[in-house]
Amino acid sequence: MRIPFNKPYMTGKELWYISQAHGNSHLAGDGVFTRQCSQWLEQRIGCRKALLTHSCTAALEMAAILADLGPGDEVIMPSYTFVSTANAFVLRGAVPVFVDIRADTLNIDETKIEAAITPRTRAIVPVHYAGVACEMDVIMDIALRHNLIVIEDAAQGIMSSYKGRALGSIGHLACLSFHETKNIISGEGGALLVNDSEFSQRAEIIREKGTNRSQFFRGLVDKYTWCDVGSSYLPGELIAAFLWAQMEEADAITAKRQEHWGLYHRLLATFEEKGRLRRPRIPPNCTHNAHMYYLLLPDLQVRSAFITAMKQQGVATVFHYVPLHSAPAGLRFGRSCGTLNVTDSVAKRLVRLPLWVGLDDGVKTVVAAVDAALG
Ligand SMILES: *Cc1c(COP(=O)(O)O)cnc(C)c1O
Numbered sequence: 001m002r003i004p005f006n007k008p009y010m011t012g013k014e015l016w017y018i019s020q021a022h023g024n025s026h027l028a029g030d031g032v033f034t035r036q037c038s039q040w041l042e043q044r045i046g047c048r049k050a051l052l053t054h055s056c057t058a059a060l061e062m063a064a065i066l067a068d069l070g071p072g073d074e075v076i077m078p079s080y081t082f083v084s085t086a087n088a089f090v091l092r093g094a095v096p097v098f099v100d101i102r103a104d105t106l107n108i109d110e111t112k113i114e115a116a117i118t119p120r121t122r123a124i125v126p127v128h129y130a131g132v133a134c135e136m137d138v139i140m141d142i143a144l145r146h147n148l149i150v151i152e153d154a155a156q157g158i159m160s161s162y163k164g165r166a167l168g169s170i171g172h173l174a175c176l177s178f179h180e181t182k183n184i185i186s187g188e189g190g191a192l193l194v195n196d197s198e199f200s201q202r203a204e205i206i207r208e209k210g211t212n213r214s215q216f217f218r219g220l221v222d223k224y225t226w227c228d229v230g231s232s233y234l235p236g237e238l239i240a241a242f243l244w245a246q247m248e249e250a251d252a253i254t255a256k257r258q259e260h261w262g263l264y265h266r267l268l269a270t271f272e273e274k275g276r277l278r279r280p281r282i283p284p285n286c287t288h289n290a291h292m293y294y295l296l297l298p299d300l301q302v303r304s305a306f307i308t309a310m311k312q313q314g315v316a317t318v319f320h321y322v323p324l325h326s327a328p329a330g331l332r333f334g335r336s337c338g339t340l341n342v343t344d345s346v347a348k349r350l351v352r353l354p355l356w357v358g359l360d361d362g363v364k365t366v367v368a369a370v371d372a373a374l375g
Helices: 014-024 032-045 056-066 083-090 136-146 197-207 213-217 237-248 250-267 269-273 300-312 328-333 341-349 362-373
Strands: 049-053 074-078 095-099 121-124 149-153 173-177 190-194 293-296 350-353
Touching: 014 032, 014 237, 032 049, 032 190, 032 237, 049 056, 049 197, 049 237, 056 083, 056 149, 056 173, 056 190, 056 197, 074 083, 083 095, 083 328, 095 328, 121 136, 136 149, 190 197, 197 213, 237 250, 250 269, 250 293, 250 362, 300 341, 300 350, 300 362, 341 350
Parallel strands: 074 095, 074 121, 121 149, 149 173
Antiparallel strands: 049 190, 173 190, 293 350
């Protein structure tokens, strides 16, 4: 492909920091670089505690353990999301309850959440699709009134905000991803953010195989031992060293992506005016990190022809998601509340355009290809 869909951006300092980690002879987790990364997250996001994990999936699994979910407990979430949003809870025997998304932001429709609450409901998982915030004030208010935990799936949301608050700082818990397809990357990687300090100590224990090793290393206890359920959720220092190089450049990376996103948005305005496609919507109280540029096309047939025509012009475009409520595992482990018409419609019509640091003039090439592909 002349223009690939994604191209991981490297700042140039990754190998330098990895060589420092190598020189420190501390290769396991929770060394100097892990500390720097978690402090950076705590300062930039304003969460109480940030714990690096080996993926966002791992952070979601930790959140499901922290929420003390058991078999039959219910978790409300959108169907239009990545599988890990649901899988983490299914692993605990909980039931994902899928509700529809809003037609504008493609985020969970907050007006449909209350109808999905039953005596078994324990948590709500809003997913900030494309790095654009869910309607968090309404969601937090529902959670407060029904005594539910809110776990933000902020896999795509680093450096975005809602009413001036960073995504990941609003729910009781939040999960980030540093997968190479996200904005700030370490290959595989993630973080659990803790905003309700009630969860802080247990989160550390779950992450360290169910032991109080973190407290032992801080000199708070004189031996460490098995205290709780847990697993190994922490990344090694080489990953954290890579990630540190990215965090140092996080503002520049975000600005560059926003530039590309803005150019797409301007160049595609007339396409929308002529009814050929629909562009993303950003609510006025949100700033976003330009994680994704997507188009909504008229129907599935147009989208299939579009992806083929783009490919013929050397431009890779992709679609997602197969809605979880209609996937084999979703049918087996979850259930839907109400109709999921927006979800079903969007899943057939959405296509993502290439967006990566270094794309530069490629944005114009892509838009010219869009013009030709739509005929
Ligand atoms: C990428 C993504 C995940 C999973 O992240 P990993 O770090 O790959 O585990 C989960 N949820 C959403 C919404 C994502 O986009």
